[in-house]
Amino acid sequence: MKIIIFKCIIIFAAIMVLFSCDSDTEIDKEKPVIHTDFINAFPTSCETIYFGETFNLRALFSDNAELGAYSIEIHNNFDHHSHGHNIEACDLAPKKEPVNPFVFLEDYDIPEGQNEYEVNLPISIPSENGEGLFDEGDYHFQIYLTDKEGWSTPLGLSVKMLYRED
Amino acid sequence: MIRFFMLLVCMSVIHVSLHSQVGYQLSGTVKTEDNSPLTGAVIYLYPIEKGSITDASGKFSLSHLPAGQYRIEVSFIGYKTFTDTISIKGDQTFNIQLEVSSLSLQEVVVKDNYAEQRKREESLNIEVVNDDYLKMNMGGSLMNSLERLPGVSTIDIGSGQSKPVIRGLGFNRVVVVENNIKHEAQQWGADHGLEIDQFAVENIEVIKGPASLMYGSDAIGGIINIKNNKIPTPNTLRGNVDIIGKSNNSLIGSSLSLTGRKSWLHASLRATVLSYGDYRVPADSVVIFPDSYSYKVNLHNKQMRNTAGYEHNYHGTIGIVKDHFQSRIMASQINSKGGFFANAHGLEPRQVDSELHDQSSRDILLPYYQVSHFKIANKTKWRKDQLEIQFDGGFQRNFRQEWSQYSSHGYMPPVFPDTLPFSSELEREFKKDYYSANLNVKYTVNDQLTLTTGLNTEYHINDIDGRGFIIPAYKRSNIGAFLLLKYALSDESALQAGVRYDYGHISIDQYKDWYLSPVIEGNDTTYHYLERASETERDFSNFSWSAGYNYNPSNWIFKVNAGKSFRMPTAQELAANGINYHYFRYEVGDADLSPEVSWQLDAGVEYAEPLFAVGASPFLNYFSNYIYLNPTSEFNQGYQVFYYNQSRVLRYGGEIHAHYQLFNALTLGIIGEYVYSRQLSGEKEGYTLPFSPPASAIINLKYRKDILGFAQNAYFSVDYRLTAAQNEVVPPEDPTPGYTLVNIGLGGDIRFKSQTLSVNMQVQNLFNKAYLNHTSYYRLMSIPEQGRNIVLNVSIPFSTHLK
Known part of the structure; x- marks a missing residue:
């Protein structure tokens, strides 16, 4: 009986060794990177974006393997909830209740097979919606970037959104 | 082995000390908490130093006892020793129930007989601990206190909330059972703890391995x-x-x-x-x-x-x-x-x-x-x-x-x-x-x-x-x-x-x-x-x-087990x-x-x-x-x-x-x-x-x-x-x-x-x-x-x- 048990254990150990010797498939463990540290990058922290105008998003995305997609989200920061890292550096207007805040949510594709991608994307900001003019003030501009494997990187920027005074 | 030897020594000592004497008879049964008879429990009367051992059905009897006050002591390895004073005025019966001893489970070694026995009879790997172990290792929550056990880890949030992980599986892949009933809450959430009062726990078994057989769905990683x-x-x-x-x-x-x-x-x-x-x-x-x-x-x-x-x-x-x-x-x-x-x-x-x-x-x-x-x-x-x-x-x-x-x-x-x-x-x-x-x-x-x-x-x-x-x-x-x-x-x-x-x-x-x-x-x-x-409606079998x-x-101890379980x-x-x-x-x-x-x-x-x-x-x-x-x-x-x-x-x-x-x-x-x-x-x-x-x-x-x-x-x-x-x-x-x-x-x-x-x-x-x-x-x-x-x-x- 003892011998049977020992045999079982040896077989068991052999299976384990077999599996552990199996060479590891090369897997991607790196997150993609959003670069906004070049001269023409836009927006950068504390930048102003104007309602009723079009601006070009300019950023550089890179990944060790292959980029996936990105999205842009803009929401108000009238309550100073602050999840970006540059927040203390900007002058925030006093806290206020939102009335008709601007909301922007868009998803964008990146062409297949890229490990570096320079974004130069025109984004049109409407001047009003069905409720009338948007609330001016402090907003968060968030960029989310993924790579093909599902790693993701966020970038949160504080911006002002205003109507241009002529 | 040593314990068994000690038991033999005890038994022979008791045997020698039995003399014949005219008097009354004390008989009874020794049982465990769940009413199963305890064989081999030692009954001892002081100060006359008379003793007996229970038979296969847990019964004992001591005869030729002179009337008087006695201290009775009933012991069995792995159980708490029971002592009481009785006065014998005639033939009488005295039934005793022994509690599982709270001898602590030592750091690594299992000293508790109950735990040892469970380990020997279960073909899956099992850890058994009692309330003393919990007190020695008390963490912010019950699962924190068990974290020290091999194969057990936790998913924690803050200082007072945690949920069990057995060999890397947690959430809905581990079943928590309290007194034979599944503990059901929102197990899927990483920021939810386990709603169990760790002071109320007397004994815990951690079964590591597929346990769907007894508990059905979810018992893939094991059972607490x-x-x-x-x-x-x-x-x-x-x-x-x-x-x-x-x-x-x-x-x-x-x-x-x-x-x-x-x-x-x-x-x-x-x-x-x-x-x-x-x-x-x-x-x-x-x-x-x-x-x-x-x-x-x-x-x-x-x-x-x-x-x-x-x-x-x-x-x-x-x-x-x-x-x-x-x-x-x-x-x-x-x-x-x-x-x-x-x-x-x-x-x-x-x-x-x-x-x-x-x-x-x-x-x-x-x-x-x-x-x-x-x-x-x-x-x-x-x-x-x-x-x-x-x-x-x-x-x-x-x-x-x-x-x-x-x-x-x-x-x-x-x-x-x-x-x-x-x-x-x-x-x-x-x-x-x-x-x-x-x-x-x-x-x-x-x-x-x-x-x-x-x-x-x-x-x-x-x-x-x-x-x-x-x-x-x-x-x-x-x-x-x-x-x-x-x-x-x-x-x-x-x-x-x-x-x-x-x-x-x-x-x-x-x-x-x-x-x-x-x-x-x-x-x-x-x-x-x-x-x-x-x-959505779905049926599963x-x-x-x-x-x-x-x-x-x-x-x-050698054990081997194979099993299929599901969720x-x-x-x-x-x-x-x-x-x-x-x-x-x-x-x-x-x-x-x-x-x-x-x-x-x-x-x-x-x-x-x-x-x-x-x-x-x-x-x-x-x-x-x-x-x-x-x-x-x-x-x-x-x-x-x-x-x-x-x-x-x-x-x-x-x-x-x-x-x-x-x-x-x-x-x-x-x-x-x-x-x-x-x-x-x-x-x-x-x-x-x-x-x-x-x-x-x-x-x-x-x-x-x-x-x-x-x-x-x-x-x-x-x-x-x-x-x-x-x-x-x-x-x-x-x-x-x-x-x-x-x-x-x-x-x-x-x-x-x-x-x-x-x-x-x-x-x-x-x-x-x-x-x-x-x-x-x-x-x-x-x-x-x-x-x-x-x-x-x-x-x-x-x-x-x-x-």
Whole structure:
């Protein structure tokens, strides 16, 4: 009986060794990177974006393997909830209740097979919606970037959104 | 061996001391708490020093006793020695019930006979601990206290909440059973704890391995089997006052219990109150998501803002014990409330009014959770000759609310409308009602063969409320039947095998957003309440099995077990379709998921001598369709899309333990655990599974003396814990560096006249080290674990005989 048990254990150990010797498939463990540290990058922290105008998003995305997609989200920061890292550096207007805040949510594709991608994307900001003019003030501009494997990187920027005074 | 020899010596001594004398006869039966006869128990009468040993049916008799007052002592290894005074005036009977001894399970070695016996008879690997072990290792929650056991880890949130992980599997893949009834709450949530009062626990078994056979769906990783149903000794009233304090989060608490039995009627009560403040980390500031948001939070007094909480727990039991019949009703209510770290909302860092939060370290402001868990259960057992029938039925209601300040995300209105049926601050509410009824019939055919068959039924109703959506409302019913056979091949070896069939039905309610989102088609923009979970009905069935073999020659234990177990997909795995504003991701379920099936091969080998023991318990596990929330490169409504996928998964690993008694009172021990997981197919082929615990080891030195000065059972113990780095990660997890920790423990029993005080003290994280725990919820935001924590527990037992 003892011998049977020992045999079982040896077989068991052999299976384990077999599996552990199996060479590891090369897997991607790196997150993609959003670069906004070049001269023409836009927006950068504390930048102003104007309602009723079009601006070009300019950023550089890179990944060790292959980029996936990105999205842009803009929401108000009238309550100073602050999840970006540059927040203390900007002058925030006093806290206020939102009335008709601007909301922007868009998803964008990146062409297949890229490990570096320079974004130069025109984004049109409407001047009003069905409720009338948007609330001016402090907003968060968030960029989310993924790579093909599902790693993701966020970038949160504080911006002002205003109507241009002529 | 030594114990058996001692027993023989005892027996011969007793035999010699029996002389013939005219007088009266004292006879009776010695039984265990569950009324099974104890063979070989020693009965001894003082001062005449007369004794006897119980026979196969637990009976004893002492004759030729002169009338008078005697002290009777009944003892059996592994049980508490019973002593009482009796006066003999004529022939009389005296029945005794012995309680399982609370001799503590030593650091590494199992000293407790009960635990030893369970290890020998179970073909799966099992850890058994009792309340003394919990007191020596008391952590912030029950699971924290068990974390030291090989193969057991936890998913923690804050200082008072954690959930079990067995060999890397947690959430809905581990079943927690309390007194034979599954503990049902919101097991899927990483930030939800286990609603169990650790003071009320008398005995815990951790079964590592596939245990669907006895418990049905979900028992893939194993079982945490909690028992607090000891039957008290007849005609006694006993109680215990526990007082606990912790330095790190300024916890104070106490637990009071009272248990009594008058002949066949017994009852018990327990109340536990705990209150704690914000816990401290060894850092003046923390940086949330250092490589993305890199949001720095300054901490006041190194305290994690708003992590204070409390627990108020109540238990009551009433039961009857007859010769062939026992029945009891147990009711409990667990209430807890605790704050979430204020500078994060879900996984989103937030700036808060620090001044308001820092006024007091004990207040609980938004965001916080509040949970109440009510449980009522009946256990009835009838036993006659070879037949034993047991019924366990119960009702549970888990009610959980999470409150936080309203913040508009996505297309939610900027100002919360006052027309909604829920408060703006109620983020989530879950109400789960759970009904269960289990019937077990055990038939002992002969000395070799035992057959057990059982029927389990359960019904869940899960309702949701609040502004945030994570899981849909659903109803679920399950029925399962099993047959288990145990066959003793010899005194030293046994086979066990069983089969089980389960059928389950789940009916998921539709959920729509409470706010409108724009839908753009061509040039038209229309506004809709988007559907986040669709109405879904699914039926599941599964056939599971298990077969094992044990061989226990003298100092050895060998065991091998193979089994198949399963898990029904959960409601969110089947029906989710929308943004989870807790993790900020878009989750998509799959209504066609099949039940998750796992095959596992387990082995165990242990060699024990009085001074030395070593053991290993390897396992090999394969999932044909592990359900996994897979992050993709896609976006939807601004958030990354995660799909519930199924993939083949291979896992293996195991635990080792060894100890060596260096000197008389000094023992050196080591425990190690390791799990390897890899996805063999699907989008994340080659990656591990989320929340995989890193390899870890504990080197322990323990000094123990039965009598040391004024203290009894005194111990001093040092744990050196080594945890490897976890570089095996899968998106969106970050690798976690390794760390070492030193914990110390000391304690003993102190006697003042007739009163004993049991004192246990621990210093956890002695060197106040800042480290990240890979399986902690706050790890996701790179927040370190608790700093140095001194835990003091004083236990004051008292008892009296009822006339």
